[in-house]
Amino acid sequence: MSKKDDLQSAISLLQQGKRKEAAAQLLSLEAKITDKGLRIQLIDLLLSALDPVDECERLIILSSEGAKIANDYGRKDYQAHFMSRKAEFLMTKISFLQYRQSNLKLSPEWFEFSTEADKNEFNELTAKIDLIEKEIEELLQESLQLAEESGNKTALGRVLMERASIESSRYLHYKAKFLHNNFRAKLWLKFDFLRNPFFEQLIIYPRKHAKRLQSFINAFTSNFLRAAKIFEELDDPTAGYAYHNLAIHLKSSYAFRAAKKYFRKAKKIAEKYDDPLLKSKVNELEISINAKNQDIPDYVNGEKRPRNE
């Protein structure tokens, strides 16, 4: 079997939702494929197949390589795609750094570091996070510009989707950071209705933070909707994924009614194009929305959920 055929079989595995098998096959090809044309395809597939939590560092390196190859070929649309993917993986890295950072002063009654080592680590993490945040912002701006310049609407739609998911991550980070108050956190945990964005921003968060949180929600919603519109105009089923992802992020922000609205749109598109992967994702989403965030996986303690394996 040629390398091209191997790639084709990995694609079909991915389409069947067999990520694990696809990832194993692609990883075995990684060292063998040196031709840039094939390598860029391989990288794109690896970005979809590898686990973004376990393989975050590898994905960052791969997406950088993808952007470089695309630049060598003068393909602005591909370059924009890889750059926006890199921004997304960098955001995952930030989540881990922020988790580590918050553990250094976890107690609500904390007021000073006990060791210089903890203090230094905290400062180093802050500097690292700031640097990555800056890189993410630059990548997003450049990728959007490149996608627009390329005239490739699909690429633009994908960049907008990445941008939206990054805004959603920022929303969650910001929310966690300012929920570090004993009394407010207790209220938030105790009363379900207070988690709804309206009450959350009215009661739990001070006005300044509430405004910022809403701006994140607005940003990711508008980016997803813009992406969905582009794909709908192109008659591309990716519009369904844009609605599906928007519903997921709205669910994470406890806006269940809005999440259901976009879930229905995603379902409609999945049925229209008879897309098996989107159909299965939509089914999972329905269960997840109905569970009302009571089934959030504990990734930190090593919990794993099957990702269409």
Added chain:
Amino acid sequence: MTNKMAKNKPTKQHAVPQCYLREWVDPNTPTEQEPYVWIFNRNERKGRKKAPSNIFTETDLFTLKLKTGEKNYSIEETLSRLEGRYASIFRTKIKNHIPLSEEEHIILCAFVGAMLQRTQRHKDSIENFHDQLIERVESMEQAHKAEPKESKRLKESKVNAHKLSIFQTLPHITEILAQMNLAFLCAEGGTKFITSDDPCNLFNPDLQWQKFYSPGLAQKNVQVTVPLSPNIKLCLSWSNLRGYIRFEKDRVEDSNRLMRAQCYQYFVSHSPKTQRIWFRRYPMDFFFILKILKHKVIAVIDILKFKIRHVKKR
């Protein structure tokens, strides 16, 4: 000259260091008096005034008795140096809520490691173990009509067992403690921590409903706590409890309850006043009381099941 040297020898040795106990000196001590702390018998609410230099002491507690009959004070001297360095760290850093450097962190852990082992309780526990061993070996020697060589060797090793064990295990304990997360719990609302003749406690909440296993440093949820002064308590754990943390009044009193319950014979306070809660067996928490009832019911059911099975077999 020899007499002078003999006088300088540190024969009066503290199971709980003096520099540590000095933190509990009553702030209302009259100026003409030697500063004192309040010492209480484990189950009594009436305390006595005592100078820190006069409590928890024993002659030659850490003095090694050599085969030549000479006395060696190297353990006491090493402990004194460690106490001196700890006292300086406490005074300059911990008391002022300043983060510790790596070296200071290790010294603090070494001090805590020594505190775990230097107490009267630890000494008695090691010596009791030796006594049991000696008793068994002697009975075996008698049964086999063998010469009492082994029992004699054990009796000799018992003399220095506690003293030597402190320094045999200290590097390992310090290494483990230094890997644990360090928190200083700072008492709020005018409440103060108490201490005892065995101030360093290991507590694992997972083990509190059974009597078989003891807490150990490698256990996931173990906590090593030592009150360092009436205002600050040290807590080492594997959880993410780190930093200087404000500790509410109720929690301070509950930790005092545990401290009193876990002391060997005496507990120490900076004032003659005691709190009723210190003498309670269980914390004043409704849900915790429910848990106790649940475990008691389970225990009774298990006993009944065992009895029924036993009767059926007979």
